[in-house]
Amino acid sequence: MLNTKTMIAALCAGAVVSCVTLQMTKADPVTDELVIDGKKMITHAKPPEGHPLDVVRSGWLYREPDTRSLEADSFENPGMLFVSKGEQIWNKVEGTAGKSCASCHHDAAKSMKGVGAKYPVWDAKTKRPIDVELQIDKCRVEQMGAPAYKFDDGNQRALTTYIKYQSLGMPVHVDLSKGDMKAWWQKGKDVYYTRFGQLNLSCASCHEENNGKHIRADHLSQGNVNGFPTYRLNTTGMVSVQNRFRGCIRDTRAEIPKAFSDELMALELYVTWRGTGLSVETPAVRQ
Amino acid sequence: MHGARFILAAATLSVGLLAATGQMFGGGQAFAAGEAAATGQVVPPQDVKIKDNAVMASLTGKPGDVAAGRKYFVDKKLGNCLACHADKDLSKQLFHGNVGPTLDNVASRWKPEQLRAILVNAKAVFGPQTVMPGFYSLEVGKNVRKDLVGKTILSADQVEGIVAYLSTLK
Numbered sequence: 001m002l003n004t005k006t007m008i009a010a011l012c013a014g015a016v017v018s019c020v021t022l023q024m025t026k027a028d029p030v031t032d033e034l035v036i037d038g039k040k041m042i043t044h045a046k047p048p049e050g051h052p053l054d055v056v057r058s059g060w061l062y063r064e065p066d067t068r069s070l071e072a073d074s075f076e077n078p079g080m081l082f083v084s085k086g087e088q089i090w091n092k093v094e095g096t097a098g099k100s101c102a103s104c105h106h107d108a109a110k111s112m113k114g115v116g117a118k119y120p121v122w123d124a125k126t127k128r129p130i131d132v133e134l135q136i137d138k139c140r141v142e143q144m145g146a147p148a149y150k151f152d153d154g155n156q157r158a159l160t161t162y163i164k165y166q167s168l169g170m171p172v173h174v175d176l177s178k179g180d181m182k183a184w185w186q187k188g189k190d191v192y193y194t195r196f197g198q199l200n201l202s203c204a205s206c207h208e209e210n211n212g213k214h215i216r217a218d219h220l221s222q223g224n225v226n227g228f229p230t231y232r233l234n235t236t237g238m239v240s241v242q243n244r245f246r247g248c249i250r251d252t253r254a255e256i257p258k259a260f261s262d263e264l265m266a267l268e269l270y271v272t273w274r275g276t277g278l279s280v281e282t283p284a285v286r287q
Numbered sequence: 288m289h290g291a292r293f294i295l296a297a298a299t300l301s302v303g304l305l306a307a308t309g310q311m312f313g314g315g316q317a318f319a320a321g322e323a324a325a326t327g328q329v330v331p332p333q334d335v336k337i338k339d340n341a342v343m344a345s346l347t348g349k350p351g352d353v354a355a356g357r358k359y360f361v362d363k364k365l366g367n368c369l370a371c372h373a374d375k376d377l378s379k380q381l382f383h384g385n386v387g388p389t390l391d392n393v394a395s396r397w398k399p400e401q402l403r404a405i406l407v408n409a410k411a412v413f414g415p416q417t418v419m420p421g422f423y424s425l426e427v428g429k430n431v432r433k434d435l436v437g438k439t440i441l442s443a444d445q446v447e448g449i450v451a452y453l454s455t456l457k
Contacts, residue, residue, distance in 0.1 A: 195428035195429065196428040196429050197427065197428045197429075197432065198420070198428070198432065198440060199420045199428065199440070200421065200426070200427050200428040201428065202428075206418075209418065210386050213385050214383075214385050215370050216367075216369060216370045216383075216384050217382035252428060253431065253435055254428060255430045255431070257430075
């Protein structure tokens with residue numbers, strides 16, 4: 001086995017030109033400030049203890065200027081349409097109990113503030129962590145007599161976007177002290193470092209070891225989830241966290257785990273923790 | 288600051304392209320068992336011996352085709368090498384990644400038999416932590432997509448083509 005770092009250094013001495021190119025194309029994340037509706041977002045944070053990186057960074061910092069400015073302006077941000085759609089669903093009566101979300105939770109700006117920053121949370125009943133999507137289903141089934149959403153139903157994405165938006169700017173902080181959250185965190189960490197698929201890549205291969213670099217046209221970020229659901233320009237719609245995870249796993253040419261499976265719930269908890277301290281940016285804009 | 292400007296232009300354009308992630312490594316190359324039988328010469332992946340960071344003999348018993356190799360190198364469903372490497376020879380192709388080192392002049396750094404070893408199984412050369420996939424190896428990750436189980440990313444012939452192409456980058 002060769003030590004590639006030493007080797008590349010040695011090669012650089014001999015081949016100045018290509019090494020200069022290497023430096024120039026590295027394209028580090030920008031250091032701009034993100035202000036949305038007059039609120040300053042925390043886009044760099046000090047990592048929690050046990051975190052492998054020196055600075056936790058929002059994916060916003062890695063996007064192109066056009067994409068960044070779309071997110072910074074809520075009049076322009078196409079994701080805001082889904083916030084409005086979510087608000088309509090919030091007020092809509094559904095199910096056998098004849099209730100809407102608003103019947104019990106009233107003004108979401110008050111009752112849902114902070115929810116987007118603290119999920120996933122421990123659910124004592126099912127003895128596993130649940131995310132906002134699963135909490136919505138819980139209320140639909142148990143409180144409204146309405147069916148759970150099918151994964152990634154347009155209404156599920158819009159309502160989740162609306163709820164998370166109520167925490168815009170608040171720092172992400174998951175509570176690992178409840179129930180078996182620590183064990184689930186560990187399980188999520190194991191998944192994060194597992195190499196998947198024919199391409200044999202883990203989440204860490206791209207988002208930990210190579211963030212700041214380009215994989216083809218894509219500027220690799222740390223893969224944080226503080227902006228989810230995110231609006232994607234190329235699909236002109238909202239992308240849920242678990243859909244994003246499934247996409248990244250699919251690209252390693254692996255079988256795709258089921259949404260809300262133990263594997264993906266553990267991963268969501270762990271990856272959310274990795275973004276501790278960043279502001280909730282829902283609905284973030286991505287290409 | 289050529290490099291920096293290139294990235295900016297690339298960035299703006301990428302909005303219009305379908306997410307490179309979605310398109311990245313779209314397909315999957317079957318290790319054609321029949322190929323070996325037909326020619327009687329192809330070394331199946333489990334029999335390739337990497338010694339001293341090299342695989343001495345051609346996997347097909349024949350020299351690779353440079354022009355074809357250049358195509359396999361670019362093809363997003365085959366080598367997709369530009370995902371992680373820059374290559375001046377292909378400057379007409381948009382978007383060269385930089386997860387790995389540039390491949391300009393790579394043939395002055397590595398001999399063909401070493402390039403073959405890197406392509407077959409980069410982990411055997413660079414160590415298990417490398418992110419470069421093994422293109423002719425059955426040492427793969429967990430839960431490989433069902434239709435790809437037991438198959439390699441590239442065929443022996445494609446590996447030889449890319450080795451031949453890389454050997455021209457001096």
